[in-house]
Amino acid sequence: MAVLGLVAIITTEVLARAGLGLGDPPLYQTDPEIEYLLKPNQRVKRFGHRYVVNRYGMRSDDFEPKKGAPGERRVLVFGDSVVNGGAQVDQGRLATEQLRVRLGRTSQVATVGNVAAFSWGPGNWLAYARRFGFLDADTAIIVVNGADYGDVPTFAPLRPDTHPSQPPLSALVEGATRYLPAYLGLDQSSGPARESTDADRAASLRDLAELIVMARRAGVQVRLVQHYERDELDGAGLPAGLQAFSRLCEEYEVPVVSMRDAERRARDVAYLDDIHLSPEGQDLLTDALLAAANLPAGGRHVAAFGLRH
Structure with a gap:
């Protein structure tokens, strides 16, 4: 026996x-500065899904720190678990991977970095950029949700x-x-979730503002994408966190793409839970990233991936 x-x-x-x-x-x-990040150079398979991490701790294939191919277009996408996707989304279905393929149809070479980890916020993105820089990117797209406001x-x-x-x-x-x-x-939690304070919320806005300024000093265009939690889709106006980020973007003249209309139409298939995106939701995020990447300089806010004047 x-x-x-x-x-x-x-x-x-x-x-x-x-x-x-x-x-x-x-x-x-x-x-000690970023708080935590994915260990570099990983290739695992979870629940039948590929999960690749490059030398920079991004959930992306590896690439050189400087562009080498003529006409290469390079985009870095900053975010949290929504952009990272988690093990429930295969590497090929990530919005960042789909964006690379779609940009490659109009550029000779396209490189897209997935600069995201679970529970990251503006302070983590800023510290990451201080450590690694923007790796010769043309555009930085920051994907935010309301939970990022006050996440330090x-x-x-x-x-x-x-x-x-x-x-x-x-x-x-x-x-x-x-x-x-x-x-x-x-x-499984070790205790009640930490509540954000006014100081935390102010710090997250300062960190995001500094990230925008750093990117522009490096010659990188900055765009912002607003992702909504499922229970925010039917509310009147912007949720508090997205509203605060939106005001900051107006101040710094950063174009914004809103996913609200697209996510509202596809709410039954777009979410794994209240906030994380299914593979179908990653498709919507791809559309939003592409719209953001192709916005002209000086563009304003975008609704349903069309310009709002």
Whole structure:
């Protein structure tokens, strides 16, 4: 019986690794300035989906720090888990990957960097840009949602269920500790979520403003895309966070693309939960990124990917 039990455990372990990709999650590392970022140079497969991280900790294929090909167009997309996509979205279905393909139809070469990680906000993006620069990009597109307003780095220890820094002991251990509690509806949080303060919200706006100024000094065009949480789609006016970012963009004359109309029309298929995008939602984000990337200098706000005058 013991032998049969051991064989069953080993068989289940192999199936969990080969079939689900458990036991080999994308890993994060702490950073004294950025707070944390994806560990460089990873290639894993989770739930049948490819997950690639390049030398810069981006969820993108690797590329050189300077453009080399004539006519190359380069775009960096800053964001959080919405842009990163997570393991539930295959690498090829990410909006940043789709944008690279679509830009490549009009440029000889197109490079798009996915500068995003779970729970990042303006402070993380700014620190990342200070560390790596803009890597010879022509355009930086910042994708925001209301949760980014007041989201500041805390430098707390990384949680293994959201930002693992070491491989789990086994696929079965990861399944039992990371996914089974969520499946059973058990709360895995270590305590109540930290509430943003007025100082946090002011800091996030300062960080975003500094990122805009840094990019422009580097000769990079800046665009902003507004992504809505599902429960914000029917509200009157802009949610508080997006409204604050919008006012900042007006002050700095940064064109803005709103996803509200597109997400409202596709709400039944566009979301994995209240905020994260399904593969179909990533398609909508692709359209928004393309609209932002192709906006002329001096453009204003955009609604449903058409100019609002």
